[in-house]
Amino acid sequence: MTKLTYIAHDGTRFEVEAENGSTVMENAIRNAVPGIEAECGGACACATCHVYVDDAWTAIVGEPEAMEEDMLDFAYEVRPSSRLSCQIKVRDELDGLVVSIPERQG
Amino acid sequence: MSDITTTDVLIIGAGPIGLFAVFELGLFDMRCHLIDILDRPGGQCAELYPEKPIYDIPGYPVIGAQELVDKLLEQIAPFKPGFTFNRMVTALERLEHGSFRVTTDENEVFDAKVVVIAAGGGSFQPKRPPIPGIEAYEQASVRYAVRRIEDFRDQEVVVVGGGDSALDWTLNLEPVARRVTLVHRRPEFRAAPDNVGKMHALRDAGAIDLVIGQVSGLSGEDGILRSVTVKGADAETEVACTRLLPFFGLTMKLGPVAEWGLHLHENQIPVDTEKFETSEPGIFAIGDINWYPGKLKLILSGFHEAALMTQAAKHIISPKERVVFQYTTSSTSLHKKLGVPD
Ligand SMILES: Cc1cc2nc3c(=O)[nH]c(=O)nc-3n(C[C@H](O)[C@H](O)[C@H](O)COP(=O)(O)OP(=O)(O)OC[C@H]3O[C@@H](n4cnc5c(N)ncnc54)[C@H](O)[C@@H]3O)c2cc1C
Ligand code: FES
Numbered sequence A: 001m002t003k004l005t006y007i008a009h010d011g012t013r014f015e016v017e018a019e020n021g022s023t024v025m026e027n028a029i030r031n032a033v034p035g036i037e038a039e040c041g042g043a044c045a046c047a048t049c050h051v052y053v054d055d056a057w058t059a060i061v062g063e064p065e066a067m068e069e070d071m072l073d074f075a076y077e078v079r080p081s082s083r084l085s086c087q088i089k090v091r092d093e094l095d096g097l098v099v100s101i102p103e104r105q106g
Numbered sequence B: 001m002s003d004i005t006t007t008d009v010l011i012i013g014a015g016p017i018g019l020f021a022v023f024e025l026g027l028f029d030m031r032c033h034l035i036d037i038l039d040r041p042g043g044q045c046a047e048l049y050p051e052k053p054i055y056d057i058p059g060y061p062v063i064g065a066q067e068l069v070d071k072l073l074e075q076i077a078p079f080k081p082g083f084t085f086n087r088m089v090t091a092l093e094r095l096e097h098g099s100f101r102v103t104t105d106e107n108e109v110f111d112a113k114v115v116v117i118a119a120g121g122g123s124f125q126p127k128r129p130p131i132p133g134i135e136a137y138e139q140a141s142v143r144y145a146v147r148r149i150e151d152f153r154d155q156e157v158v159v160v161g162g163g164d165s166a167l168d169w170t171l172n173l174e175p176v177a178r179r180v181t182l183v184h185r186r187p188e189f190r191a192a193p194d195n196v197g198k199m200h201a202l203r204d205a206g207a208i209d210l211v212i213g214q215v216s217g218l219s220g221e222d223g224i225l226r227s228v229t230v231k232g233a234d235a236e237t238e239v240a241c242t243r244l245l246p247f248f249g250l251t252m253k254l255g256p257v258a259e260w261g262l263h264l265h266e267n268q269i270p271v272d273t274e275k276f277e278t279s280e281p282g283i284f285a286i287g288d289i290n291w292y293p294g295k296l297k298l299i300l301s302g303f304h305e306a307a308l309m310t311q312a313a314k315h316i317i318s319p320k321e322r323v324v325f326q327y328t329t330s331s332t333s334l335h336k337k338l339g340v341p342d
Helices: A025-031 A057-059 A065-072 B016-029 B043-047 B065-079 B164-173 B192-203 B255-259 B299-317 B332-338
Strands: A001-006 A013-020 A050-054 A082-085 A097-100 B004-012 B032-035 B083-085 B088-093 B100-104 B109-117 B121-124 B156-160 B179-184 B209-212 B216-223 B223-232 B236-240 B243-246 B250-253 B284-285
Touching: A001 B216, A013 A025, A050 A057, A057 A097, A065 A082, A065 B004, A082 B156, B004 B016, B004 B100, B004 B299, B016 B032, B016 B043, B016 B065, B016 B299, B032 B109, B043 B065, B065 B332, B083 B192, B088 B255, B121 B255, B156 B164, B164 B179, B164 B192, B179 B236, B192 B209, B209 B236, B216 B243, B223 B243, B284 B299
Parallel strands: A001 A097, B004 B032, B004 B109, B032 B083, B109 B284, B156 B179, B156 B243, B179 B209
Antiparallel strands: A001 A013, A050 A082, A050 A097, B088 B100, B100 B109, B121 B250, B216 B223, B223 B236
């Protein structure tokens, strides 16, 4: 199991145990973390699962692929650390990953 | 009033379930016309996930969402359904002699004996970008589509987005507007390369401005926009703006369906599970838009609903005719309708 931490916009921290292969979005939904809507269910088609990856983790998580980068155009307040959480698959190296949730989703 | 189109069954929504309904209704000789706000058939499958594989369509271990739509179109082709795209159905009313009248946002009128609402999660509508306070400017200054070019003449136009719509309108409004500024989050565009080239040429010639960044604020008064703030990587720019055209994609909103006097259950239309009829006799609801105990928003469930709805629709349209149950495999009369050679 891999540990993930979500920081909601109001600062509340949610720590969850995630299975490798699942997505960061799925774990947020399963654990009722507020602020992730995921309208399209993970198809990279809605940009309502936007998160900011903690600075210490951006290099390990990596860059979005072209399709995700296109979809990020529809998100709000996109920063260099922005990712769509449905496109981040949980794996061993991500143990301890911290992401924060923006003020609003598209 | 414009000409009235008449049909047996008017289907609101051309998603996979609306399309398959044409097949079931067609087998029983009912002619269909479909209306959708999208510019093409397929609903969520075509708009949200055309490239994604679906694994739970019976008989297909895997099929692409757009491929499924293409196959449905092929399957219903023998019944020659009518299609009206780019139109929102705004009104649905019962006429005195029991049939129905459906009106679109462009005032086209359709009369039908039966109405099938296959409106899915609602109509696709442009997404409102989450810029604080944008609602206040929507009446006068913000447009989500260009319906009349004249509305932009001599205006300070700011187009936001990096896709085809944003590029198209940057190019088309440039000759008309006082100034066009294209704002995009990053220097790469996901639009036709030809148009991206044309846009860069206009920018190099000084005919338009291109600002890389995100719109973070709006200023103006009494609902009339004066300028927008664009936050770039390391600076904020104020751009004069009297018309804002944000292109942030589409989202599904229930929309006008809520205004037709039908009972609703949390944005879905309750139906019975024998006929899939709504609280109004003669108006049916199938697919994602309906609700009944145990409802699952699955394509295969919608297909089943279409088949059962058809039986009830047939009784309304041909009350005296005895409905005979037949298999498509073996019925010669069904073969004739489908154009299967003897
Ligand atoms: C990412 C994703 C993956 C999915 N995967 C699966 C899967 O694996 N298996 C499965 O079975 N299902 C899946 N689904 C669900 C499936 O796509 C829906 O169940 C299906 O699209 C419902 O079809 P429908 O025809 O009822 O509605 P929709 O596909 O929603 O189509 C409704 C149409 O009606 C139009 N409309 C609505 N109101 C109006 C109006 N007033 N005027 C004009 N037009 C109007 C809309 O614009 C829309 O085009 C998935 C959905 C998504 C988003
Ligand atoms: S859930 Fe829709 S893009 Fe991630």
